[in-house]
Amino acid sequence: xxxxxxxxxxxxxxxxxxxxxxxxxxxxxxxxxxxxxxxxxxxxxxxxxxxxxxxxxxxxxxxxxxxxxxxxxxxxxxxxxxxxxxxxxxxxxxxxxxxxxxxxxxxxxxxxxxxxxxxxxxxxxxxxxxxxxxxxxxxxxxxxxxxxxxxxxxxxxxxxxxxxxxxxxxxxxxxxxxxxxxxx
Amino acid sequence: xxxxxxxxxxxxxxxxxxxxxxxxxxxxxxxxxxxxxxxxxxxxxxxxxxxxxxxxxxxxxxxxxxxxxxxxxxxxxxxxxxxxxxxxxxxxxxxxxxxxxxxxxxxxxxxxxxxxxxxxxxxxxxxxxxxxxxxxxxxxxxxxxxxxxxxxxxxxxxxxxxxxxxxxxxxxxxxxxxxxxxxx
Numbered sequence: 394x395x396x397x398x399x400x401x402x403x404x405x406x407x408x409x410x411x412x413x414x415x416x417x418x419x420x421x422x423x424x425x426x427x428x429x430x431x432x433x434x435x436x437x438x439x440x441x442x443x444x445x446x447x448x449x450x451x452x453x454x455x456x457x458x459x460x461x462x463x464x465x466x467x468x469x470x471x472x473x474x475x476x477x478x479x480x481x482x483x484x485x486x487x488x489x490x491x492x493x494x495x496x497x498x499x500x501x502x503x504x505x506x507x508x509x510x511x512x513x514x515x516x517x518x519x520x521x522x523x524x525x526x527x528x529x530x531x532x533x534x535x536x537x538x539x540x541x542x543x544x545x546x547x548x549x550x551x552x553x554x555x556x557x558x559x560x561x562x563x564x565x566x567x568x569x570x571x572x573x574x575x576x577x
Numbered sequence: 578x579x580x581x582x583x584x585x586x587x588x589x590x591x592x593x594x595x596x597x598x599x600x601x602x603x604x605x606x607x608x609x610x611x612x613x614x615x616x617x618x619x620x621x622x623x624x625x626x627x628x629x630x631x632x633x634x635x636x637x638x639x640x641x642x643x644x645x646x647x648x649x650x651x652x653x654x655x656x657x658x659x660x661x662x663x664x665x666x667x668x669x670x671x672x673x674x675x676x677x678x679x680x681x682x683x684x685x686x687x688x689x690x691x692x693x694x695x696x697x698x699x700x701x702x703x704x705x706x707x708x709x710x711x712x713x714x715x716x717x718x719x720x721x722x723x724x725x726x727x728x729x730x731x732x733x734x735x736x737x738x739x740x741x742x743x744x745x746x747x748x749x750x751x752x753x754x755x756x757x758x759x760x761x
Contacts, residue, residue: 403620404655412655416709423704423713427665431672433693436587439676441669443661449653460661462646464673469633471588471596471681477627477644479677479746481611482670485625487756488615489648490663492623494706497655509617517745520607522678524743525600529607532749536756554760559708561664561701563756565716570750572671572720576738 401500409501422449431464437472438465470519484513484536490562491538498556506553507544513537536566585684593685606633615648621656622649654703668697668720674746675722682740690737691728697721720750 399406416423425448431441444459445452464479466472477485488511499506515536521529540557542550557563583590600607609632615625628643629636648663650656661669672695683690699720705713724741726734741747 400620403618403622408655413707413709416704416707420704420710423702423707423709425701425703427662427668427699427701429665429668429672429697431669431676431695431697433676433680433690434587436584437677437681438587439673439693441672443665443669446651446662446665448651453651453653455651455653456658460665462661462666462669464670464677466677467630467632467637467639469637469639471592474640477646478611478630479670479674480749481613481627481630481644482646482673483667483746483749484611484613485615485627485646486648486663486666486670488613488625489623489666491758492615492617493621493648493650493663496617497621498707506617509623511615513613513615515611517609517611518607519609519745520600520604521748522743522745523597523600523607523682525597525607526604530748531743532745532747532752533754536754538756538758540758540760542760550760554758558758559706559715561703561706561716562667563716563758564705564714565664565667565750566754566756568714568716569753570717570720572722572747572750574675574722574724574738574742574747576724576726576734 401503402496402506404497404500406500409497413501424448437470438463438475440464480515480517480533484515487536487538487562487566488513490560491540491557494560494563495553495557498559499553504549504553506542509540509542511538511540513539585687586680586690588681588684590684593681597685608632621654622647622659624648664699664701664717668699671720671722671746671750672697674744675724675741678744678747679737679741682743683737688733688737690726693724693726695722695724697723
């Protein structure tokens, strides 16, 4: 750990610049492979493990134990609330990714932010999933995200919300993604 | 709780049939609005709260306290590993949703499953997020999902993996989604 380091929005300002310079010098270090594994428990209850990933041209070894997160369903969807529903989990990831994108890219530009809160709503018609209505669509029909940013002018807020939309997960949702599936 | 209820794959078999019949009778109960809120803490660390949702023509009140999940980044992405990275969180939601879709829809068809494990890898090139390469793309470039299903023939496995692909999150990822963003 360096001491006397300038931080902005909680990020090490010098490290942001060094990371960008390193990627410009060798774009391969920008390639990340992120991973998760999952084990079905019973009914709508299953458990994910998140630990290693590849990035910066190396396997990451900084996590001594995996993050363990449970998915379940509420009773109306035949589960027992032992974890959030997977669709809610994705909404949580979306808000987190947009928030980090905003605060990190703002820090890279020297823009300090006092506070950020956000809220998201997503519409799903489960007729699609159940195969009851081919017009219903199977995924989210619409997702609505609302941010509150403290300590920024109207003009800065517009700039910051544009930075939030650089988010990998925001862009994953608004674009079609190649998802390959295999079974053994 | 009913007793002497037949369960299949951990789901109440009778409840599945009743739910489908109720939706056929009144499709409005299939409309769900799922939600999350999030508060930035510092740097790449932020915290989501998941509790209420609308579905079955009513507000759900079964969760006495919210699910609380933290997002953070690993050190190479300028964080402190206080939670999984939001992109990993989305992969966790994807595996959970595909697993529940498979086991629930199999139960609806009377297909018993012994066990399911899965693994996912997703590629992100952070040049896109950082604005360093317009050709890099900002979201996941490709996601690869692999399932292991215990106690099923090859033919059953192919049928089960098709059921997994009814998943709302799988379909959210492979299709472009309307994501509305506002700031206050």
